[in-house]
Each structure stands twice: as structure tokens, then as C-alpha cells.
Amino acid sequence: MTWINAVVQGLLLGGLYALFACGLSLLFGVMRIINLAHGDLAVLGAFLVWTISTQANLSPFWALLLALPVMLAVGYLLQRTVLSRSLRGGPLTPLLTTFGLGIVIQNALLQVYSPDVRSLGGATGALSTGSWRLTDQLSISYIGVLTLATAVLVLGGLQLMLRRTSFGREMRATAQDPDTAALVGVPASAVYARATAIAVGIATIAGTFLAIHSTFDAASGPLQLLFAFEAVVIGGLGSLWGTLTGGIVLGVAQTIGATFDPQYSILAGHLVFLAILASPRGRSILTRSDR
């Protein structure tokens, strides 16, 4: 029973990781950059939601709705100002830029919000503590199901947008060949800016769910970036449904590791990540990203 429980809890945890990984995967797929500030942008979003929620005395979900347009704009401006310039500097410059941006965000949050650990769990009431009790040893938390459902919705919506809408077509065309996309009238910079806006928006959703699930502080970003990165690599770079699978595999690995001993939880996730990376498929991922 503990095994079933571990798998079920891992599945739910995987939803959170998939949410984090989604924006990272999108930016890598479209712009071929790894956004090292992704986790910190998510935490920035979580702080914004926390501020709105506590100031206006709103449920975190309403606060998220208000914060989303702000964070979409942040993403858009980020691409227009910082990322578009660094993209011109070759493939390594965006890595450095986003690394620096992550540090700037962390320290700014530390200045403004102090190092206190916060959570949105209290503000959501029964949602974050309640669960369906299936058996004595197996219960499914409301918030876990909601997170996984949100992840599926976000990934599904993104997939639908990429496949079915004209903007999605432009995004796929630009991802494959930005020069040729320009030759058919598609400005890469505009597509990139919207992709970044969407990625930061989804990161905000992920950050909010993290804050409801557990706690967060100004320094929470890098660990979430690490999990997101692992989920993206496990699932296969540039594939959205793969990202969901990757998140779930990572989540299940962590919860199974934790049933042996809680201290093995994160380690087990890392080991699965390394195993995938060392496998033939992992090697093909690495060579593909060189393209």
C-alpha cells in the first residue's frame, strides 16, 4: 500500500513539476535558450500573488488572476529589453544574462520581502489541507489533484494553441527557422516576446501552486529551476506532453525515494535524471540541442 501511495503522491507532485517545466520547455523549444531565471521568475510571481492576496484580502486564486496580466507584461518586456539583446550575442550570452537576472530577482525579493518564509496554504483554507480519503493509508489531497489538473490544462491548452492557431503556427515556424520565418513576413522578435510572456505567465501559475503546496522565500527559485530542468530533460526537450511525463516521472521517483528514507527523496529524482541523461536517448537529446 505504501508503494501505491508513493506512486499516487508522486503523480500529483509531478503535476507541480510539469507546471514549472512547461515554461522552461517552451522557451527552449522556441528560442533555444535555457532561462536560468525561470525559477526566480516563478517565485517573483508567487510574491506578487502573496502581496495581492494579503493586501486585498483575496483568495490566492483571484490574486493569481490579477497577477497574471502583470507577469505576462513582465515577460514581454523582459524579451524586448534584456533577452533580445543577449540573443544577438550568441548561444552562451542568454545563459549568463538569465543567470544574472536570477540573482538580481533573488536579492531584490530579499530586500523587499525579507528572508521570512511564507506560504499561501493558509489563505486557501480547506483546499490546501483537505483530501479524499480512499483507504486508511491512501488519501488524495485536493490541492494535488487541482495542480495536476491545472498542469494538464495548461499543457493541453498550449499544445492546442501551437497546433491549431495561426499564432501557434508562427511560433512553430520561428522555432524551426527564424531566418526563413522572417522571409515569409514573421518577425522573430515579436514571436519571441509573446513566447516569453506566456512562459513567465505559466511560471507564475507554477509559483502560486508551489506557494499553496508548501512554503517559499526569496531563495526558493533555483531548486525549482533544477526540478523543472530535470523534468524537461527526462521528458525530452521541446516536447510538451513529454514535459508532463517528465514531471510525473520525477515526482514519482522522489516519493518512492522518500518511502525508503525521506533524505533520499530529492536524490532519487537526481538519479533518475542522471540515468536518463546517460541512456542513449539522453545522448541524443544532448546532441540535438547542439544543432
Add this chain to the structure above:
Amino acid sequence: MNLLQVDDLVAYHGLLQAVRGVSFAVDEGTIVAMVGANGAGKSTMLRTIAGAHRAAAGTVRFAGADVTHVPAHRRVRHGIALVPEGRKLFADLTVEENLLVAGRRARPGPWKLDTVLESFPMLRPLRKRRAASLSGGQQQATAIARAVMANPRLLIVDEVSLGLSPLAVDTVYECLAVLRTAGTTLILVEQDLQRALSVADHVLCVLEGRIVLGSATAAVTREQVTDAYFGLRPNLSEQS
């Protein structure tokens, strides 16, 4: 009226000066064939005209407007479309999606998905196929159709028949004939001299980044073009 007017155009390919002060004009409604050896600078010249490559000096005027510093995606709105060398289709998109991407920000005009498929009937059964799964001839036809979706006034086709079977080349030229009747101005890079001279109104021969011969096809012989292609100008051959 000159649709395209290029003056003293200079462009670099890395450190190499690939285009060395080129000037020429193209009249509206004509077909210009551009010939020249590999590495002569044809592709860089045409990409610079389309805005995909930066001009180091000189000007490109299109329909009276200076477009030298206009980015490629806006030149499409002016009416310049380039079919790049190697087709460069969006491999993971279907044929129809390739066309639709180009149609979204097109110049207003008669070419829509329906009209393009009517004029390129061989594409109709391929609509749902991924571009990567097409044969070379089908890819070239799709690439031309994609460029046509933008309703260009000037269509530049780099390496029309490179790597295509003779039968596929005929198909591609049928596509181009459709555009000629529609009054679109064309610049074609064609290695097959026979075909280039029979299709075009005007021929430009490029050698080492310069235009060494520019003439109406009626006023030039095959030998003269061949000599220019290899850099054998009469005065040079006399000296040697």
C-alpha cells in the same frame, strides 16, 4: 518603371566581401535570370535584396522606396519575396501550414490558400503531408507557393532547379509560368543556361561579386554568357 533599383550594393559573408558594388535595375513584369558559378555571390546578393542579409554599403530601392535598412519581414509587406536556396521549408509543418504561415502577414492581394492551391494543383493532395516528407520537386513547388502566398510584386527564386529531376524541373517551371501570366516580376537563379535564356527577358551574369554581363536575352549569345560566366571577357583573352 523600375520595380527594383540596386545601387553600389556591398555585402559581406563573414570576412569575405561577397558582393562588391553591384548596380542593376529590374523592370516591373519582366523575368531576370541570374547566372554565375558557385560562390560568385548570387545568394548573398539576393538575400541582401530580400533583407535577410545586411547591406554594408549601397542602396536597395523597391517601388520607389528606399528599403536598404528595412528588416526582411517588413520587406515582405512591401512585396519582395525570396525562395531561399535549399527551399528551407518548415519541415515539421504540413504543406498547408507552410502556406498559411506565409499568408498571415501577407500583402493584400489575390493570392489566398484557395487560389494558390488552384494554381499549384499538385499541392492539393499533399496538403496534410509534413513538408519534410516531400520529394525535392514537391518541396520546391511548396516553397514557391509559400512565397506566392505573400502576394509579392517581386519574387526571387534562388536555385530554381538545383537537385531536382528533369521532370520536377518542368513542374516547377509550370508553377513559374503561372506567376508570369499573373504579371509578377521574377528573378531566377538558374544553372541551366539553356533554360535561363529561353525563359528570361534579361540575363545578369555574376562573377566574383560583380555583375560582368547584363543584357536583354535577345541581344546576347550563349557564348557571350558562357565567357562571362568563366570570366573570359574578350579584352582579357586577347591579353593572355
